[in-house]
Each structure stands twice: as C-alpha cells, then as structure tokens.
Amino acid sequence: MSSPHPLPQRFAIGYHPTMAEAPLVAEAVQQFLERQGYAVVICAPLPSLRQHLQAGQADVLIALGGDGTMLRAGHVCAPLHIPVLGINLGRFGFLMEVRQDEWPRRLPLLLSGQYWLEERMMLTASHLRGEQVLGEWSVLNEVVVCRGQIVRPVRLTATVDGYPLSTYIADGLIVATPTGSTAYALAVGGPIMPPELRSILIVAVAPHLSMDRAVILPPESVVTVTVQSSHQAVMSVDGQPPLPLENDDVVRVQANHNTVQFIRFQDRGYFYRNINAYMELNPAAMDNE
Incomplete structure (x- = not known):
C-alpha cells in the first residue's frame, strides 16, 4: 500500500x-x-x-x-x-x-x-443535430447508440478523429471506458481492460455483415457515431433511460477532463x-x- x-x-x-x-x-x-x-x-x-x-x-x-x-x-x-x-x-x-x-x-x-485512490477515466458524450448541441453528459461506463422498439438493426457510421472507421449494421454500438469494459461491452464479447487504463473502447452489438471486432483507441481520440436509419434509434448513457435520435443525428464521444476517484x-x-x-x-x- x-x-x-x-x-x-x-x-x-x-x-x-x-x-x-x-x-x-x-x-x-x-x-x-x-x-x-x-x-x-x-x-x-x-x-x-x-x-x-x-x-x-x-x-x-x-x-x-x-x-x-x-x-x-x-x-x-x-x-x-x-x-x-x-x-x-x-x-x-x-x-x-x-x-x-x-x-x-x-x-x-x-x-x-x-x-489509495484509484483514478478512473470518464468520457463526454454530446448529442448533435446539425450544428446544434442538444445535450451533453459525463460517462463513467459507456454510451450506447442502438435500435429502439422496432426489432431491426440500425445503420451507424463511426469515425475516429474525422477519419472513417466503419459503417455498422447492428443492434447498436457501444463506446466505453475501461470501467465500462466489464459492463455491457463485456456482455457482447468486448475485451476486459484494467481500470487504470486511459483508452476508449468501441464494440458493436450483434453486428450483421459488419465489423465484429472491438477497437481500442488512445484517450485523445474523438469518436462520432452518425445515425443513418429509417426507423427509430436511441442513445443511453450509463444505463439511463434512452433518448430518441433522428436520422443524421450525431453522438460525439471524447475523453472527459474529470476522473472518478475510488477509495481502495x-x-x-x-x-x-x-x-x-x-x-x-x-x-x-x-x-x-
């Protein structure tokens, strides 16, 4: 100690x-x-x-x-x-x-x-519609962009620092912290990340003919997820009630300057x-x- x-x-x-x-x-x-x-x-x-x-x-x-x-x-x-x-x-x-x-x-x-104090990374998630920021949240586990009540995959385009990463046809996409790697991301087959890491994890939920591998990014990365779906999509932060998304809405995720300190x-x-x-x-x- x-x-x-x-x-x-x-x-x-x-x-x-x-x-x-x-x-x-x-x-x-x-x-x-x-x-x-x-x-x-x-x-x-x-x-x-x-x-x-x-x-x-x-x-x-x-x-x-x-x-x-x-x-x-x-x-x-x-x-x-x-x-x-x-x-x-x-x-x-x-x-x-x-x-x-x-x-x-x-x-x-x-x-x-x-x-001793264990410092855990947080993320900031923003909901954008055009140039308007509709909401911003701090994230300790994950932000999820996924289908709504209609049981059909949604089309989601992800970029990293403005560069295309992949277009997913999936039930959803998880952007998680190392803390969140042992939550929903683990349930869909993502890697287990030690809590002291400062990295951003992207993992798809039930991808269909899409990238089915998790991606781990450095903390300086900025991830955007754009909805391209003709039916309902939603977003949820740390398991909170879902918020509806419209076609072409963007969820932007990046490192938060705050960290959580857990006493150990x-x-x-x-x-x-x-x-x-x-x-x-x-x-x-x-x-x-």
Missing part, C-alpha cells in the same frame, strides 16, 4: 433511496464516525446530497448501494474531486470496495489514511482476483442497483 493519504475530516454518507436496509446501515456508519469524534457527518439519500457536496461540505463520500449507486456517486463527485468509498448492499457490487459485513473493520483504515484498501492486484470470481456470477439476472 502506498504512503498514507490526508486524513478526511468531513464525511457525506449517500445511500440508495429505495433499498430497505440502506438507511439503517447508513445510520450505523454515521454513528460509528460520530463516536470517533467526527462532527461533520451528512447522511441522506444520494440524490439529496448534491448541494451539500457542491458546497464543499465533505472530504469523502461513502456510497451505500450497488454498482448503479457507485456510478451515480461518481458522476456527482468527479467534477468536485471528492473520492468515493463504496459499501456494497447489492448483489453484484463489482465497483464497490467494502462488503456490508466488513465496513466496521475497513473504515478505521480510511480514518488513518491507509488507503486492497492491493493493486485486486482487479484480477475479483474478475475471476465475478465472471461466475450473472449480474443480468440480479435486481437493478
């Missing part, structure tokens, strides 16, 4: 708003910290914490939930440079650092500075140990977290 980090003094505890046990565990964590003498401990459902965090009221966010909770925490904390510690209350918890039954043993490591106690080889264990699980069959 690397040398100790600065000792956090102010804590925010954000929990999944619909998990029945989450408020109880959050209250127990809050009481633990207060018994250690920490006077500033903000505890609330994660969506309610944004203003407190933006006001600089916390040095660390402790996120209680599953991987979806960790994604949402990362989106809030990345631009504020606030590190996130995940306590897993879900079933999968690939991004989480601490199991529910072990947080009383792990939190003292955080309080004594015995942790395990040694840096944890990822390779965990990937084997988690590959035996089926997160698609589990509850949404």
